[in-house]
Amino acid sequence: MPVKNRQPEPRYIFIFVFLIIMFVLVQASQAAEKHKDEHMFLDSHLDTPLLVDFSALDITKRYSWQNDYVQVDLPRMKEGGLDGGFWVIYTPQGPLTQDGYARALKEARQRNAVIDKMVRDAPDDFALAVQGQDARAIIAQGKRVVYKSIENAYPLGEDLSLLDEFYAAGVRMVGLVHTRNNQFSDSSTDSGGQKWGGLSPLGKELIARANALGMVVDLSHAHDDALEQAMALSKTPIILSHSGASQLYTHPRNVPDRLLKQLAETGGVIQINSLSGYLRKLNVDRRRLPELIKIYSEYRAPDSANGEVGAKHIAYTAKRRALDAKYPPQYADISDVLDHFFYTLELMGPEHVGFGMDWDGGGGVANLQDVSDLPKVLAAFRNRGLSEADIAKISGENLIRLLAVAEKAARD
Ligand SMILES: [Zn+2]
Incomplete structure (x- = not known):
């Protein structure tokens, strides 16, 4: 029997390198996670x-x-x-x-x-x-x-x-x-x-x-x-x-x-x-701000017909979207x-x-x-x-x- 070649096969080298890369990536993401959490x-x-x-x-x-x-x-x-x-x-x-x-x-x-x-x-x-x-x-x-x-x-x-x-x-x-x-x-x-x-x-x-x-x-x-x-x-x-x-x-x-x-x-x-x-x-178009203020003050007016949860907000967002189309915000x-x-x-x-x-x-x-x-x-x-x-x-x-x-x- 011929002596087996002791050189590692290329695929083992590949797996080894792959594992090292994975290790580095996990460490980096843990470090990022730690950053996110360690500062108030x-x-x-x-x-x-x-x-x-x-x-x-x-x-x-x-x-x-x-x-x-x-x-x-x-x-x-x-x-x-x-x-x-x-x-x-x-x-x-x-x-x-x-x-x-x-x-x-x-x-x-x-x-x-x-x-x-x-x-x-x-x-x-x-x-x-x-x-x-x-x-x-x-x-x-x-x-x-x-x-x-x-x-x-x-x-x-x-x-x-x-x-x-x-x-x-x-x-x-x-x-x-x-x-x-x-x-x-x-x-x-x-x-x-x-x-x-x-x-x-x-x-x-x-x-x-x-x-x-x-x-x-x-x-x-x-x-x-x-x-x-x-x-x-x-x-x-x-x-x-x-x-x-x-x-x-x-x-x-x-x-x-x-x-x-x-x-x-x-x-x-x-x-x-x-x-x-x-x-x-x-x-920004100068006509935008007065209209935005008007929409906002209607929104914050203490009306009563605010029955359904969120209904008032839905009406507000619709008006704002229309305004954004008319005078695009910058x-x-x-x-x-x-x-x-x-x-x-x-x-x-x-x-x-x-x-x-x-x-x-x-x-x-x-x-x-x-x-x-x-x-x-x-x-x-x-x-x-x-x-x-x-x-x-x-x-x-x-x-x-x-x-x-x-x-x-x-x-x-
Ligand atoms: Zn302020």
Whole structure:
């Protein structure tokens, strides 16, 4: 018998190489999975309570942007790795009268009740959070984190003790103003110009009250003068819960470098938003916005014929689709959002930037249309060479730090 050739056969080499490749692929996908899970991922501006309220939206079900104009729900949060964040009690600006205040207060209380109901209806999926440390504990239980914030303090009227009521209800962040001047502050976008030269005397009292309670003070939407005064006045760092950099696009909603640097120096954070019209210049038909506002105000009008669950939302989406056909919307791109991230990261450092995409409040751009697209942003961070430690800060730790600092200052 001839001695057998001891050389391995080509097919064994092939199998061996195949196994090595499989091993490497499994390791890589486990590493990616680990990335997805190891960082706490919070967004500081989720306007979804509006939709839950008006349309009896069941947030545990899957919707889509294309069909439903909805950007946040439980299945897509899981898909995008979003652990939760601040769910917004938003009230539009109305007249500065006792009547106006009373109506707005009723609406804000209703929005707060909607957030509570959302959590109560799905106790295995959502949990209310009030302290900085709550987020990690809730995530460890496999649930989504529900902090509450106020966008536009208008419903408080001139009675600051109402801030205590909302604090007791769990609210831990208060935004002073929206698109028009109110009793607390000048807005960055009031067509009539400034009313107070920044903060009003009542606005200054509101910040002091928020500091005493341990709430984070939010100056998104406020005039630059109000932001500058708030940074000087507040005992704890200011947040811009959904804003951008005016160096990239000159718009009153964006913030100039001088103030962004000051924000970083005072320990504050800018949470980058994804509202197309704030990110860059677009050429949308001027007739679109008034019609969109009309459709939206019909949608949010407290009508009664809202019998069937979701019926109101179906009517709203039909109108919006017709409007989109008539005057097509223009969206910025994920690259514009990334530009605002990278610019502010460069200017301010990774301790002072985070996510406040304005989901279900006007945010969302091409290729970043809902929360399920968020891993694309994290992938871009990694491509850019950001460290995992820095990504962890941006995706949640900075936000939690501000909350913890506000709590501690109130305790002391
Ligand atoms: Zn806003």
